[in-house]
Amino acid sequence: MEMAELEENTTSVTTSTDNGEAEDILPSPSPNDTKNDDEAKTLIVPEEVKQDLSEINMHKADEPTTTPETEKLPIKANSWLKVYAQHQLWKDLLLSLTIACCYYIFQTRLGILNYMPGVPASFKLTNQLREPASTHYLIPSSPFDLQLLAQQEQIGYTAIKNCQNKLMNPISAHNYTGGYYLAITNQYLLDYETSSHPIFKKNFTLGPESVAGNPMASFRMLDRFVSLLPLLHTKQYPCDEFKTFGVKMIRIIRWPNEKDVEENIIRILRLQHVYNFKTNDVAQGILANISTEITISPWQSYQFGLIALKHMKYYLAVQWLEHAMNGNGSTRRGTSFYRQVQKTLNEAIIKHDSTWNQSIALTTQYHFSERLVPPGTPKNQDLTKTYKVSETNRNFLVHVYRNELEHFFSFEINYWATCSGEDLRPLWMTSNLFCWLESKNHPTWTIRPLKMELLSLEPDIIQVYDILNDSLIEATLAQTRPNMVSSKVVDRYDPKLSQISTTRTSRQSWLSDWYDPQFSYFSKTVERITGLVATTQTSSEKLQVLSYSFGGHYYPHVDALRNNLTYGLENGDRILTFMYYLSDVQAGGYTSFTAVGVAARPVKGSAVFWFNLFTNGETDEPISQHGGCPVIFGRKTAANKWVRLMDQFQVRKCSAFDKDTEILHRAKINGYVRVDTNIA
Ligand SMILES: O=C(O)CCC(=O)C(=O)O
Ligand SMILES: [Fe+2]
CATH class of the missing domain: 1.10.287 (Helix Hairpins)
Incomplete structure (x- = not known):
């Protein structure tokens, strides 16, 4: 299914959702709720709702009306609140507000976290407090989330390490519970010391970020939080320091749950799927030929197998289950675990073969x-x-x-290949590609020429280097970080189906040029490089800032909105994408141009740009199709500036069929300085 980018109509989406929620929560006025029938009548058909009613009736003109009109009425929450206030019905107003608040809290603040084995019930209850929506903690396994978790675990680890001595005291070690807690404590410490600890030892300050950017370390950390730490967080555990840590964790972050572990596994499976990482390598902690030395146990391999099976990645399920059985030779035949894995493996093979x-x-x-x-x-x-x-x-x-x-399937195969760094461009193209120094497009570049690299001809895809400085990048990220929400996509054929999706697992935020003069630099630079109009409100969209953690990707798509063009309809479709890279990426995270057969490497401070529309206004498809490759290690931040069609009528000539890009053409006329070495 083809997906297109959700444009900036988030406000309207939110509003309608709010209304939708509110409809359910407001008590429908019943005669018992009011003091007398006259008052009730006034309430049932409030003045401002009458209009809605007549509209609804217009649409439903042919339907037989068996129930009273008012019962079918989708009354908005705020309409009723206003009505109650106008009529000074304070009791009803208070009741509605209370119900609305309770509903809000239940829906948005309390997650249903029944995933934690071994956690006392009272603990689970408090544990249900989650972050408010729309903070950056929204997505499980998001880098900020994991970073904070890794930072906190340092405190928990120190507490448990201190406790180990207490438990090793001969009296408590021989007592039944003491022995039990010592065993789990040792298991926890061993797990921590063979995953996060070495990372912190290497660089204490960067420790949390490095754990959060490492799929293996993150997985092991989340798994400890879900399957080991709850066993210690009990009344009996003789370690007050650790109890204090547990309570603090609930207050300041949240305790991760099995869903978070599952999300982490899905991300690792996605990396395997796209980059063809061998299961045995991943289980040994090797990704993209980089050895993390963080391994996966047979039991954890079994969990990977189960998740792969659940998400219908049967070949991966088979590989992980096989690994759980004989991967590192430690699983003994005949044990109940062995039999359990074997049973699941058979199921996976049957599913695999039948597909x-x-x-x-x-x-x-x-x-x-x-x-x-x-x-x-x-x-x-x-x-x-x-x-x-x-x-x-x-x-x-x-x-x-x-x-x-x-x-x-071909675009998908090209996506995998180019994401892995393969160059599928034909010889006629690669032999004609080059870099050049551009100084004539705009006076700005006279002193400091632009470093341009052609990635593709017909259509031209250009990467331009060193156009952002670190302080602007910092300011942009600082400004947008608190407002990051999970990216959505809309179904090309049914815009109503906009949803948080697995085809695009990034978080995003919008930034206006008018928020602070320094941010207008992004539009100005687009204008000065491409010659298009981009600095007016109608000529380009706000800057969309994106952030991906490991396993985060954006499946191949086109940016042109076509059928979904609703926001800024009069401004025309997205003629050009100008994507800035705000970070380097440790591994992965390329931008793949599936039909061209090449991927751009994310280089901090550079940008890549291309036309999405032909000069006749039609979408250049499939050539403009592209996707964000999954991040393997680290974090990727990027920012899109989409230029709209209509304001370009004086600067980009229309023609019936002209695929040529003006930028290279103009550069050639200007007598550009050609550089034959690869700048990147
Ligand atoms: O992250 C990338 O490399 C691609 C992002 C993209 O295509 C988009 O946001 O439309
Ligand atoms: Fe895109």
Whole structure:
């Protein structure tokens, strides 16, 4: 399914949601609620609701009305509150407000966290207090969330470490509960000391950030919080310091739950799926040839298998379950754990094989990875041959795709390949690509020419370096960080289906040029580089600032809004995307141009830009299709400036069919300085 970017109509979305919630919570006025029938009548048809009513009746003109009109009326919360106030019905006003508040608290503040095994019931109750919506803690496994958690765990670790000595006292160690707590304490300490601790030891100040940017360390941390720490957070645990830590944790952050662990696993599975990381490597803590030395136990491998199965990544489920059984040789045959894993593995193999379909096999072999088990395949068959076919097949598909033939899976295969750094551009193109110094586009660049790099010809995709300074980046992030919310996408065919989605797992915030003069730099720079109009309110959208943590991605899409063009309809569609990179990324996080066959590397202070529309106004699809590759280590921040079509009528000539980009053309006319070495 094709998704397009949700444009900036968040205010209207929120408003309608608020109204929707409020409808349910307000008591429908009943005669018992009011003092007499006359008053009740006045309430039932309030003046400002009458208008809504007549509108609704207009739409429902043909429907037989069996129930009184007022009962069907979708009355807005604030309408009723106003009515109560106007009529000085203080009791009703108070009641409605109380119900509204309770509803709000239950819906937004209290998560239903029944995931924590071994946590006392009283503890669970307080634990249900979650952060208010719309802070940056909103998404499980978000970097800020994990960072704070990692920072706090330092305190918990010190408390537990002190407690270990107490528990090793011969009297408590021999007592039954003392022995139990000592065992768990030791297990916790070992777990911590083989994951987060070495990271903190390397660099104490950057410790929390490094844990939060490392999928393996984060997973191990969340898993400790969910499966080990609750066992210690009991009345009996002889360690007051740790109890204080637990209570503080609930107050200042929240206690992570199994959903957070699941989200972390999903992100690691996504990394495997896109980058083709081998399960055995991941279990050894190796991602993208970088060894984290943070490993996954057989029990945890089993959890990975279960989550992969739940999310229908059958080939990964099979691999993780196999690993749980024999991966590191420590799982003994015949134990109940072994049998449990075996049972789940059988289930996964059946599901895997039944989804195998010979007719689509050639295009989706990467989905099935190296484990190709079509029904009837003899065991121990040499699969290397089939794997090779898939490589050849992928190159073939790249070719097909470049020739713009419809092919369902090819863009996805190109996405995986380019995200991994493969260059699929044809020779005719790469041999004509170059870098140049641009000094004539605008007087600004006379003294400090722009470093331009052509990533693609027809259409031109250009990356330009060193156009942002660190202080502006800092200011932008500081300004937007508190307002980050999870990004949404809208269904191309049904805009009502806008939702937090798995196709786009970033967080975002909007920043206006008019908020602070320093932020107008982003629009001005677009104008000075592209020659388009971008600094007026109608010519470009506010800056959209994005943040991705590990596993965060944006599945291939086009930025043009087409059918979903509602916000700023009169300004026209998104003619050009100018995307600034506000950070480097430790590993991953490229921007893949699926049809062109190349990915831009995120370099802090650079930007990449391209036209989404032809000069005749139509969407340049699939060529403008692109996606944000999953971040492997670290965090990625970027910012989009979308330029709209209508205000460009004087600067970009319309034509029936002209794919050419003006920027390179103009540079050539200006006599640009060509640099043949790669700037990046
Ligand atoms: O993060 C990226 O590299 C791509 C982001 C993107 O395509 C978008 O926000 O529309
Ligand atoms: Fe995009």
